[in-house]
Amino acid sequence: MTQITLIRPDDWHLHLRDGDALKAVLPDTARRFGRAIVMPNLKPPVRTVAEAAAYRERILAAVPAGMAFEPLMTLYLTDVTPPEEIERVKASGFVKALKLYPAGATTNSDAGVTDVNKVLPTLAAMAELGVPLLVHGEVTDTAVDVFDREAVFIDQVMKPLLEKLPRLKVVFEHITTKQAANFVWSAGDNVAATITAHHLLMNRNALFQGGIRPHHYCLPVLKREIHRQALMDVAVSGSPKFFLGTDSAPHGKSTKEAACGCAGMYTANNGIELYAEAFDAVGALDKLEGFASRFGPMFYGLPANPDHITLVKEPTPVPLELPYVGSDTLVPLRAGETVGWRLQA
Ligand SMILES: NC(=O)N[C@@H](CC(=O)O)C(=O)O
Numbered sequence: 001m002t003q004i005t006l007i008r009p010d011d012w013h014l015h016l017r018d019g020d021a022l023k024a025v026l027p028d029t030a031r032r033f034g035r036a037i038v039m040p041n042l043k044p045p046v047r048t049v050a051e052a053a054a055y056r057e058r059i060l061a062a063v064p065a066g067m068a069f070e071p072l073m074t075l076y077l078t079d080v081t082p083p084e085e086i087e088r089v090k091a092s093g094f095v096k097a098l099k100l101y102p103a104g105a106t107t108n109s110d111a112g113v114t115d116v117n118k119v120l121p122t123l124a125a126m127a128e129l130g131v132p133l134l135v136h137g138e139v140t141d142t143a144v145d146v147f148d149r150e151a152v153f154i155d156q157v158m159k160p161l162l163e164k165l166p167r168l169k170v171v172f173e174h175i176t177t178k179q180a181a182n183f184v185w186s187a188g189d190n191v192a193a194t195i196t197a198h199h200l201l202m203n204r205n206a207l208f209q210g211g212i213r214p215h216h217y218c219l220p221v222l223k224r225e226i227h228r229q230a231l232m233d234v235a236v237s238g239s240p241k242f243f244l245g246t247d248s249a250p251h252g253k254s255t256k257e258a259a260c261g262c263a264g265m266y267t268a269n270n271g272i273e274l275y276a277e278a279f280d281a282v283g284a285l286d287k288l289e290g291f292a293s294r295f296g297p298m299f300y301g302l303p304a305n306p307d308h309i310t311l312v313k314e315p316t317p318v319p320l321e322l323p324y325v326g327s328d329t330l331v332p333l334r335a336g337e338t339v340g341w342r343l344q345a
């Protein structure tokens with residue numbers, strides 16, 4: 001038996017939803033992770049510190065007894081987020097970042113930013129006060145091929161923005177391409193990235209494995225094998241610019257297995273185990289603790305967690321479905337198959 005003990009990891013990109021969905025998914029994360037950066041793309045989105053405070057209370061109320069979990073809140077940047085809100089963010093202590101969704105890019109992004117130049121004064125306040133901008137980095141122009149939208153975003157939006165605000169702290173979320181890995185690698189220390197387990201484990205063939213596979217559909221969509229390898233390379237490089245963000249994004253089975261299925265994979269139930277499998281596959285388990293437990297806190301200016309978890313190498317079955325909301329269920333990644341590692345109780 002092989003096992004590995006790590007400083008308790010954090011999830012730097014997570015969707016917890018709200019209400020009954022929140023209650024259904026939160027225990028999976030709280031069991032593994034000490035903290036998580038909670039995405040603000042609710043309906044309606046979390047746009048102010050006051051809304052984030054209320055959402056935070058609902059999250060804390062859903063933490064199962066006996067588990068410690070700290071939600072790190074984010075605000076959803078809109079065309080009209082005022083610079084004064086950034087001062088309130090800084091003063092709050094519990095809102096850690098703002099999230100940029102290009103309008104229409106992904107799930108619940110209609111209220112997102114239509115042009116970053118419209119919010120330059122707000123972004124300048126963030127650069128000034130050291131509040132990170134978290135970016136869903138895809139252009140929304142439907143004329144751009146869906147597999148190219150991240151690479152085009154780097155040239156059209158990310159680079160010009162960093163030229164205007166070179167000190168802005170940026171996390172390029174859920175990167176999926178060689179271009180994004182190279183861009184972050186070459187950028188200043190103020191630019192980092194999260195990487196999901198699914199983008200480390202799968203390439204775009206997984207979307208069509210024996211038929212169309214809606215549970216492998218997320219945004220940004222899975223890419224070619226060369227991109228998966230580039231992500232794997234930076235994830236195990238030991239560079240503190242790359243850290244763990246599951247992007248676990250629950251959607252009920254009925255909305256995934258549909259004529260127009262929702263984007264997002266549910267991975268929180270194996271939130272750290274899937275990464276252990278990916279790092280083990282390239283003989284880099286010794287790099288997992290930095291990626292999962294140290295580099296995220298370093299970027300956000302927080303201490304690492306004080307406690308540890310242990311993972312055991314053992315093929316572990318994944319349920320076909322998990323309870324979700326009412327009669328709707330969640331189909332987790334690898335449903336009905338196994339994951340190579342398990343969390344020791
Ligand atoms: N990743 C996804 O495919 N979906 C996310 C949104 C996002 O992170 O883009 C969701 O909220 O469902």
Ligand SMILES: [Zn+2]
Pocket residue numbers: 106136173174219220
């Ligand atoms: Zn996103």
Ligand SMILES: [Zn+2]
Pocket residue numbers: 013014015039174247249
């Ligand atoms: Zn996400």
